[in-house]
Amino acid sequence: MQLLDIRNLTIELHTEEGVIRAVDRINLSLKEGEVHALVGESGSGKSLIAKAIVGVLNKRWTVTADRMHWQGVDLMRLGPEKRRKIVSRDMAMIYQEPSRSLDPTAKIYEQVAESLPDSSFKSNFFSRSNERKDKVKALLHKVGIRDDKKVASSYPHELSEGVCQKVMIAMAIARSPKLLIADEPTTALESVAKAQIFRLLKSLNQLKNMSVLMISHELEEITDWSHAMHVLYCGQMVEAGPTDKVFNTPYHPYTQALVKSLPDYAQGLAHKEPFYALKGTIPPLQHLPIGCRLGPRCPQAQKQCVVTPPQSKVHSHTYACHFPLVKEKSKCNRS
Amino acid sequence: MQPLLKVQGLNKSFCTRAGVFKRKHARVLQDISFSVGHGETLAIIGETGSGKSTLARVLAGADYSDKGQILLDGDTIEDDGIRCDECRHIRLIFQDPTRSLNPGLTIGDMLDDCLRLNTELTKAQRDKKIKHTLTRVGLLTEHFEYYPHMFSGGQLQRVALARALILDPKVVVLDEALSSLDPSVRAQTVNLLLELQRDTGLSYVLITHHLSLVKHMSDQLLVLNKGKVVEYGDTLSIFATPKSRVMQRLLNV
Numbered sequence: 001m002q003l004l005d006i007r008n009l010t011i012e013l014h015t016e017e018g019v020i021r022a023v024d025r026i027n028l029s030l031k032e033g034e035v036h037a038l039v040g041e042s043g044s045g046k047s048l049i050a051k052a053i054v055g056v057l058n059k060r061w062t063v064t065a066d067r068m069h070w071q072g073v074d075l076m077r078l079g080p081e082k083r084r085k086i087v088s089r090d091m092a093m094i095y096q097e098p099s100r101s102l103d104p105t106a107k108i109y110e111q112v113a114e115s116l117p118d119s120s121f122k123s124n125f126f127s128r129s130n131e132r133k134d135k136v137k138a139l140l141h142k143v144g145i146r147d148d149k150k151v152a153s154s155y156p157h158e159l160s161e162g163v164c165q166k167v168m169i170a171m172a173i174a175r176s177p178k179l180l181i182a183d184e185p186t187t188a189l190e191s192v193a194k195a196q197i198f199r200l201l202k203s204l205n206q207l208k209n210m211s212v213l214m215i216s217h218e219l220e221e222i223t224d225w226s227h228a229m230h231v232l233y234c235g236q237m238v239e240a241g242p243t244d245k246v247f248n249t250p251y252h253p254y255t256q257a258l259v260k261s262l263p264d265y266a267q268g269l270a271h272k273e274p275f276y277a278l279k280g281t282i283p284p285l286q287h288l289p290i291g292c293r294l295g296p297r298c299p300q301a302q303k304q305c306v307v308t309p310p311q312s313k314v315h316s317h318t319y320a321c322h323f324p325l326v327k328e329k330s331k332c333n334r335s
Numbered sequence: 336m337q338p339l340l341k342v343q344g345l346n347k348s349f350c351t352r353a354g355v356f357k358r359k360h361a362r363v364l365q366d367i368s369f370s371v372g373h374g375e376t377l378a379i380i381g382e383t384g385s386g387k388s389t390l391a392r393v394l395a396g397a398d399y400s401d402k403g404q405i406l407l408d409g410d411t412i413e414d415d416g417i418r419c420d421e422c423r424h425i426r427l428i429f430q431d432p433t434r435s436l437n438p439g440l441t442i443g444d445m446l447d448d449c450l451r452l453n454t455e456l457t458k459a460q461r462d463k464k465i466k467h468t469l470t471r472v473g474l475l476t477e478h479f480e481y482y483p484h485m486f487s488g489g490q491l492q493r494v495a496l497a498r499a500l501i502l503d504p505k506v507v508v509l510d511e512a513l514s515s516l517d518p519s520v521r522a523q524t525v526n527l528l529l530e531l532q533r534d535t536g537l538s539y540v541l542i543t544h545h546l547s548l549v550k551h552m553s554d555q556l557l558v559l560n561k562g563k564v565v566e567y568g569d570t571l572s573i574f575a576t577p578k579s580r581v582m583q584r585l586l587n588v
Contacts, residue, residue, distance in 0.1 A: 041517035261522035
């Protein structure tokens with residue numbers, strides 16, 4: 001069954017100069033126990049989508065969607081109170097920059113203990129504080145914090161970014177949610193801690209059947225364990241589909257550029273040779289080009305590209321491009 | 336041939352309180368020695384807290400060492416913590432370009448400050464030099480009048496690079512300068528760095544935890560662990576046959 005089903009999600013910001021459409025008609029569907037990756041550069045609206053799903057965007061943003069179903073319930077048509085209940089029961093989010101999203105005035109123990117739901121306690125009122133302590137300790141151990149006593153009794157500013165990130169994950173999995181949204185969980189970490197966190201998320205996904213929506217701008221770290229991938233560019237979904245298909249046979253020039261900019265995957269690249277990179281930079285949100293937003297930077301751009309390309313679908317692989325890249329092989333066959 | 340940058344037995348320790356009267360010395364760098372040739376790239380990798388960033392700061396002159404020498408082109412520029420050279424020949428680029436540039440100054444003023452305080456050039460010469468440097472890193476001369484908030488992240492990294500290059504340094508230290516960038520912007524920046532190295536024979540000290548980038552860009556590799564050098568040598572041979580346990584662990588993940 002579809003856990004999350006979003007169709008034509010649009011997020012707009014009303015400013016004095018007019019309406020800025022930061023996220024433009026995005027479709028996303030997620031089954032139970034799947035890991036999806038949302039890939040895109042900064043400013044492409046990845047975090048906005050995550051926040052819109054959880055419902056924590058502030059009032060300046062207007063969110064519209066044809067449907068946003070969570071297990072068959074349309075979140076958009078629920079009252080805020082009901083929606084919050086569902087979201088807090090079933091979803092959890094790991095925010096960017098953990099040291100900034102933790103409460104600086106409370107100790108780690110209090111913050112983790114606060115996120116434990118009341119229903120998870122078995123003992124009576126008097127022995128509850130002991131149970132709470134044990135649970136916090138178990139959670140911290142689970143995310144790979146060995147020195148639990150010291151961490152639990154310290155404030156966020158006393159800990160390193162990596163440990164803060166682990167604490168955030170511990171708080172997120174305290175309720176054993178059905179969907180975990182991880183917004184760039186490993187940007188602040190070095191490779192050993194990064195691998196640790198990926199292992200943890202992977203095991204949670206396999207053992208508890210937890211779905212994960214991974215948001216990242218690093219392509220290479222999520223390719224080997226995500227089931228599907230959505231590539232965003234400036235708020236438009238340029239390509240989506242099963243990971244290996246998107247990765248091995250990209251249809252969109254932007255996805256191809258992303259894959260080629262990875263030194264490990266660019267075949268036949270000699271030492272110190274320049275990478276393949278698109279020219280120009282990402283346009284700011286105020287000056288988005290019309291039509292296909294990659295247009296001005298795209299090597300294959302033609303006259304038609306000023307019209308927004310429709311989503312085309314080949315098997316389960318969707319892309320939005322007027323001139324999709326055809327595989328070299330089929331070209332050879334034709335000639 | 337004589338190496339461009341040579342570091343011999345560098346030591347550094349920080350003093351922290353450990354009680355009312357006691358002081359504790361934490362040794363963050365212990366007997367670090369290495370050398371970098373002309374037009375070469377040395378990569379430094381290690382876990383957090385292994386002293387990578389301290390080493391970068393000491394090299395660039397933002398911090399002083401306790402013991403050991405730094406030699407540039409055969410001349411001693413730092414001997415047991417006494418620096419006899421300004422920040423001219425070794426320049427540092429910081430991790431986050433959005434936070435390491437002064438938001439109140441235009442790009443032109445910022446670059447002008449570097450020249451005014453370090454060189455004897457006249458105003459006209461300085462302006463010419465700034466414009467030349469801006470075009471060299473792939474920006475336009477009109478960007479002279481811009482403020483940092485008007486740029487995107489990738490362009491800011493170019494500004495940071497311009498600030499490092501404007502004094503014609505011999506070595507540029509990149510302290511995690513590439514990790515906070517988006518992949519396509521990173522590819523562009525790497526291309527720019529490699530192009531500059533090819534054209535002008537600049538040397539880089541690259542500090543990062545991005546292993547595939549290390550493999551692609553660097554000639555030599557230095558692995559640090561708890562302030563000590565655990566492995567030092569040719570990048571490709573270390574990647575092929577890592578000897579130390581630290582490097583093996585880094586490669587396994």
